[in-house]
Amino acid sequence: MLFVKPDRPVDRVFLHCSASDHDHHDDVSVMRRWHTDPEPDGRGWSDVGYHLFIRKSGEVQEGRPLTRIPAAQAGHNTGTIAVCLHGLAKEKFTREQFASIHDLSRQIDRAYDAGVTIHGHCEVSSKLCPVFDYRAVLGLDRFGAIAGPGSDPVGPSVVEAPAPRPVVRLTDQGPAVTVLQSLLNRRGAGVVEDGHFGRGTLKAVKVFQAAHGLSADGIVGPATWASLVG
Ligand SMILES: [Zn+2]
Incomplete structure (x- = not known):
């Protein structure tokens, strides 16, 4: 069709x-x-x-x-x-x-x-x-995007439940923040993927939360992670 x-x-x-x-x-x-x-x-x-x-x-x-x-x-x-x-x-x-x-x-x-x-x-x-x-x-990548040439689709064996992720908020740092930033950017947020939860990331999180019917508190807990990953 x-x-x-x-x-x-x-x-x-x-x-x-x-x-x-x-x-x-x-x-x-x-x-x-x-x-x-x-x-x-x-x-x-x-x-x-x-x-x-x-x-x-x-x-x-x-x-x-x-x-x-x-x-x-x-x-x-x-x-x-x-x-x-x-x-x-x-x-x-x-x-x-x-x-x-x-x-x-x-x-x-x-x-x-x-x-x-x-x-x-x-x-x-x-x-x-x-x-x-x-x-x-x-042929999806791990984010659910259609994998383009040269990318690395997850392959046939993996249909995983989303991994548990820590709650992250303003001033937090580390890999979970980088993952968050990359998920936000997949939705067009345009934040720097530096692993530092600063004002730019906070704003992008709040916009995302508001757009997905979540409470726009800027704190990334299980519901926000689920929406980002889901
Ligand atoms: Zn169903």
Whole structure:
């Protein structure tokens, strides 16, 4: 499909799986029913939570309009596009699906001038979703960016939970601050990556926190790290 950039800021794409391998679930209309049917059978939502649904054939179906924020990653929906691949068992996802998500992720990345990173739902939840090794399939680096020529993708074996990180704040120094600065710069902050948490870094952290619905206190704790890494 041809990706048309919505009039909405997006900096992350999240990948999901439908948690089913049944043929009769291989259509966005089924997912839409699950999400819009009234509770307790469905979720009672106004539309399917995902923007795009990829069938086993590789066909990409449209779900929720891209102009709307998805309902897909609790606490991490703003600024995202949510894509669901039909499947559950790792070995039952198809090459056609992988080719589609590969093509789609590159179209999205180009549409946003390489300003998006791509993630699994598992990075911001306790779920295994999307189950398959999306970093290897998409050739992502450790930040979730599409790896360019000469870069070093993480390779097929790694789908790690984010490492625990220390709380950092103004006047702190050290490697964790450098990592913070590099994550901020991946989102266009333009701070000096010197490992010193000064006024410039403080300002960038506060801007990031405010933009992601976090309390803009300039202190980088678990929630801010999760948003930065996720
Ligand atoms: Zn998911």
